[in-house]
Amino acid sequence: MRLDAKIPEGPLQDKWSAYKRTAKLVNPANRKKLEVIIIGTGLAGSSVAASLGEMGYNVSSFCFQDTPRRAHSVAAQGGVNAAKNYKNDGDSIYRMFADTIKGGDFRSREANVYRMAECSVNLIDQAVAQGVPFGREYGGYLNNRSFGGVQVSRTFYSRGQTGQQLLLGAYQALMRQVGKGTVKLYARHEMLDVVLIDGKARGVIVRNLDTGEIERHAAHAVVLATGGYGKIYFLSTLAMGCNGSAIWRAHKKGSLMASPSWIQIHPTSLPQSGDYQSKLTLMSESLRNDGRIWVPLKANDPRKPNDIPEEERDYYLERRYPAFGNLAPRDISSRAAKERIDAGFGIGPLKNAVYLDFARSIQEQGQEKIREKYGNLFEMYLKITGYDAYQEPMMISPSAHFSMGGLWVDYELMTTIPGLFALGEANFADHGANRLGANSLLQASVDGYFIAPYTISNYLADEVKTGKISTQHPAFQEAEDQVRSQIRQLIDIKGNRTVDDYHRTLGKILYEYCGLARTEQGLKLAIEQIGALRQDFYKNVSVPGNGDQMNSELEKAGRVADYLELGELMCYDAFTRNESCGAHFREEYQTADGEARRNDAEFQFISAWEWNGKNAAPILHKEPLIFETIKPTVRSYK
């Protein structure tokens, strides 16, 4: 299979305008005849549904939550980047593009990244117009803060709830269209398969999670905006319902999966404290603007943090990366934390954490200023741990967070199945091997508001004469039968292990062998262990109740069944990439001082995997990465 990213010709800065100039259009009168299904209502899903609805397309929007406003974009804390240069500190679209390419360790497409930076400017305008209360200065102008991996302040924020406020803006735009009748909303519906007719995406099979009914929905195009799959590690910063099932089922129908092993392990989450835990709460990266990360110089130091004098502390990020210090990018900060923890310097009851200390900032700026910036995060920390971070340092630890990998998409955000688009975290596109902070809200938003409306229109322009798609087509019957038989299979096993038990076990395997550090040997072992776990799952999992009713365990079982396949692909992906880049750190490939060693000669490509059936190894396709503007260099933050 030849992967054509369809990147427009011409200079980098003109590519997107060139695309828009020549993209095909659909006459307003024809738009209501064209149906689009959108799965997911996070920032990408809500914004594209609202935008297409405003244009006059006939849109159906689905989410598994009880209302679109709960999608996990809501939990993003720190902010959203935009190259507005309001701080007059040398920012520009080019600078943002370059930071993102470097942040991703030269493993993303130049054209996509440049477009994201270009559209960032419009996003802030759009959100402000919707009433998103971004932080302001006293003169009434918008304020910014800094995030990891950059030396300018380009991050817009709403205290520590930026994701919530951006999502509510998009949700309100969506609900406005629902009120107008251009968008039909199906909450508590989960997509279980994509339906292909003559090779094109023509609809979906969904399950009504309240009644258990299986429904068919047809459309001229299907958009997956279903977020990331970091929850595969069980313990993660993600919501309990976050899953990879929509993209995985699309993958099994023919969409290639790109770089699945590139998972961001976030450096500042709350540490694990026991086996009963269901998630690890994130503490925003923005805290690293004013918090200093350290561990005691002495291993197993029994003293309380405030009793350890300054000279007996190791501010290891400031020590190793003086130029960026505590704002070193996430992959590097997480790995540096792991290095200290593994070397025996970890703190906390399980010795699995590091300190994030605000004492100096509180001393310099006053407690009130710190409260204004991060008040809700300090409160959250107090609620969960019972400790007051104004009085003593926070304890933090790395946790699975964001999937840079996802469905392979071309410049139009279309997967290898014609008519099937993937937006936001569900695709692989813009972050390379490591995402910079505050770029995920941005990518989801620009995909949905500013990119997909053009590219989907370009696709739909050729569908005007197609006419209504019938759900009576045999392809719908076949997909529905398959979905029903999978549900029956899961329920009929009636074993003796819970779904969560399998999920936890899978998570442990992945943290151990396909997490912050990977080795050839470990990945081999992981592939074997996951295969064995999957076999065990189909023999011994226990799913109570039946499929004709609300059944949360059945929902989870379907998702874990998919994770048990996706996890194996992640290990294949990590196994075949004999280099270290961004979040993918293969221990065999490191420099003398423990930094990632990339191999551009052999691995300057995107791995795009093809499903090859249940009992066969996946097939690897390569999309070479061509750097015309930026020359890949050794990524240094020292």
Added chain:
Amino acid sequence: MKLHLKIWRQKDADSEGKLADYTIDNINPHMSFLEMLDHLNETLILTGGDPVEFDHDCREGICGQCGVMINGIAHGPLKNITTCQLHMREFKDGENILIEPFRTEAFPVRKDLKVDRSAFDRIISSGGFISVNTGQAPEANTTRVTHQITEAAFDAATCIGCGACVATCKNGSAVLFTAAKIAQLSILPQGQEERATRVVNMIQQMDEEGFGHCSNTEACQVECPQGISVLHIARMNYEYNRVRLLKR
């Protein structure tokens, strides 16, 4: 810890429900309340029982999906938290805990502890937005908003739509939810154009959904996990009366 739970069980919206008793052991005080329910469900599944359905998702207090009445209090005994942020260290060994869904006429029970809060979506759909299509927005800094106005708008906008305010209100009123959105959008300069239609439409929709009226008990403010102030209700009433006066 050992706990005695009384949990509301109801097959679906049309069936009658009842309280069922469960005794569970080996509860770690650091578990969250929802992890305690996970633990109960794992035990029920392995012993052939029927696990309890409850709503939850982000488990960090921001998505607004979780929420149950714990000993008669929305989101449990602590102030300004959601159910997912409540930890078992707040309970005593051997304690009895009564767990019920957020009950109110406008939130029919879907199953066990899960309720249907789609009425909130319809209230937003009736006017809880600023009408701006993608592409219409002017350059962001042309709209100046003072620090104080932004912070006030944010305080209202922070609502997570969990429904604790309704569940706790003796009248089953949704005014705190509705007023918070009206307040956010009516104090921002961007929201001025639709200020009058918004308040009228949203209040009308709220009434049509079967929510009760506000009798100023202020219980909603006490139970709100985000600490949304009842002053927003005063603002909503002001906005509503302003429209009526201007009409005359």
